[in-house]
Amino acid sequence: MYDFIIYAVIAGLLIAALAGPLGCFVVWRRMSYFGDTLAHSSLLGVALAIVASINLQLAIIISCAVFAAILLLLEKRQMLATDTLLGIIAHSTLAFGLLILSLSDMVQVNLMAFLFGDLLTITQQDLIWIVATCVVLAGLLYHFWGEFLALTVHKELAIVEGLPVERLYALLVLMIAMLIAVAMKIVGVLLITSLLIIPAAAARRLASTPEQMALGAAVIGCLAVAGGVTLSFYLDTPAGPSIVACACVCFLLIYARPVTRA
């Protein structure tokens, strides 16, 4: 059996399973642009890592964490509207990342792989990173699920009721950043947000509790990965876009059904 396919499937399924519930928070909190910005800024991390020749996966994780922290700080300051701020950071980091990559002497930097993902080139080492990150994220998500939910439903009620809302929010943002960092290999910088929001949005239609929606999003995400990898394997299409296309088809199928409840 081809190892790379097994690696690709395991990595893809794990990430989709976590992107489902975390993506629900992205949808509920209207943070999709936030996810985009983190993903784009990680390209700057990639570029710097290549120039400084340090471990790529580590560089992506660090740059996602750093930019998540910067975004949290800037959001608190409220100098500019959040969407303006996100737009500035998303596109400048993307621009600087591409600039640095083009100036570096490194030949053969496969830019497409970073922009749209390259699931089928996942190595055993990549897989270890992904598994480790996903296990930590799953543990945290399970443990803090109720807290995250409470602060998402109403921040001020949660504060008055005694939750350390600022710290929880920072943790949630960092977790989303970590997932984006490891998911970059799968769908690439430009498509990551879709893996977070499309399955969650699709699952909304079928769910009447937050947990159902999270679980549904995870299942739909896994179906999309399975479909995308299959497509990619047999038709030689790029894996990232194939996965996103499959997720989109799931979304359309679910929303094409007539509404059965209010």
Add this chain to the structure above:
Amino acid sequence: MSHETLVEARDVSLSLGGRKILDRVNLTLTKGKLLTLIGPNGAGKTTLVRIVLGLMQGESGKLVRKPGLRIGYMPQKVFVEPTLPLTVERFIQLGARGQKVVAANKVLDEVKVGHLLRQQVSALSGGEMQRVLLARALSHSPDLLVLDEPAQGVDINGQTELYELINTIRERHHCGVMMVSHDLHLVMAATDEVICLNQHICCHGKPEHVSNDPAYLALFGKRQAATLAVYTHHHNHDHDIAGDVIKPKDGHRHV
């Protein structure tokens, strides 16, 4: 601070963007007592509530909360993201995490909307939402209820009923209540103390006293106040259009 005192604010002041929002405000919230905060728009009522709740800090002055104080808060307006599927039961349980939990159906029954238990929060009407919020505030047996315009978006009949309910809850749970309200005539009977706020405390005291205070009359107009008039006394200061105090010639004096 006596053991019956829940929150005590001393000379709390706050400016935002160079504008004075609160000017040396004093108040005491006591177990079993209902304090109503009235004042025109922009008077700093919500800001004062947020300071009491610990959501904001004053710039100067002192705020002391009883150690371990449990607060039930009913915000002015709650918007629950419609993409978040959430039943009323779950919404109430979210507020009671990790504390001594009262079952959701019990608190819902207490505010007389037991039938909403399995409804989706995003599908509630304004009045239903207010009661569900009240139920959530009650769910962790609070020492203090803080209600920011609880009757907003509720029809007149519903308003009277809601205020009666709040009073019943206060008596049954023997908790302190701080309430922001425009409807002094509706809350008068149950209120122990009224604070009329317009950046500073214009007047305070028993509702029948405040409703005849010249500062109150100056803020809310004689016509509205006439429906409540019990007795009159002399103005000690006036307000201009911006709500600032105009000092009378004989000097400004507060009661």
